[in-house]
């Protein structure tokens with residue numbers, strides 16, 4: 001049981017981890033990638049106070065080293081669902097579940113739009129997790145759409161179960177898939193079609209008749225993680241204490257809206273951690 005589970009290891013999540021650790025809490029950081037691939041892309045960051053002319057990569061490495069000096073538990077896995085229990089929250093990843101008393105959401109923003117039909121067929125042929133749902137597609141033809149190279153492992157796993165995987169990488173594919181039943185399709189997906197369940201995927205090229213569509217992104221739409229969470233547009237609605245509408249869940253950084261900036265993210269991460277610590281203290285009374 002963690003005191004504070006932080007979903008996302010970018011500037012917001014790592015700042016929250018430092019403050020919660022300083023306050024002697026048992027902290028877990030879930031991060032599905034190499035700690036903020038977004039910020040790592042910045043060749044120069046000019047406006048982070050005290051560290052002028054630093055690259056995003058260097059700044060992120062400093063943030064990671066600082067947070068890791070407190071030895072939080074790091075779980076390099078994507079969180080795919082959160083459920084609220086009486087006294088704690090259950091956090092689900094592709095392979096495991098974890099428990100925490102409070103949660104800080106710091107997932108950044110999804111830079112890719114959802115596909116036509118994606119929401120309509122979620123759970124009816126659309127999935128974000130091969131490990132969780134792949135088994136249901138044993139012997140079937142599925143499509144796998146991916147914006148991240150790291151998902152190739154999930155695509156290979158699908159190929160072990162399915163008769164064929166139509167793989168649409170939305171990035172420059174440099175690694176050839178191992179399984180011979182993976183067909184790489186270079187067309188872009190335009191929409192998921194079906195009636196009760198998925199029956200196909202439209203693309204900029206030919207139509208693909210498939211029984212399932214797996215979508216792999218670095219950050220999934222927020223509402224998939226916790227359906228009760230109140231949003232403002234595409235961002236998580238928070239108050240000044242970084243509290244969400246769900247008691248015990250806080251949010252920080254880009255996932256709470258604009259401006260998308262590092263200083264805002266680290267400041268909000270600190271506030272969210274303070275609020276989580278106060279929440280734990282109130283609960284303990």
Ligand SMILES: Cc1cc2nc3c(=O)[nH]c(=O)nc-3n(C[C@H](O)[C@H](O)[C@H](O)COP(=O)(O)OP(=O)(O)OC[C@H]3O[C@@H](n4cnc5c(N)ncnc54)[C@H](O)[C@@H]3O)c2cc1C
Pocket residue numbers: 007008009010011012013030031032033034035036037038039041042043044045046047048077078079080106107108109218219220252253254255259260261262263265
């Ligand atoms: C090219 C570029 C240049 C930039 N330059 C500047 C600049 O000069 N100055 C400035 O202030 N800002 C800059 N920014 C913006 C800055 O990078 C962001 O504001 C900042 O990174 C936000 O931090 P965050 O922690 O909220 O989110 P992110 O940094 O996006 O981190 C979120 C983390 O959560 C992980 N994650 C997401 N979903 C899940 C999940 N379900 N389970 C587990 N982990 C998950 C992601 O993999 C990621 O590691 C730039 C951004 C880009 C892309």
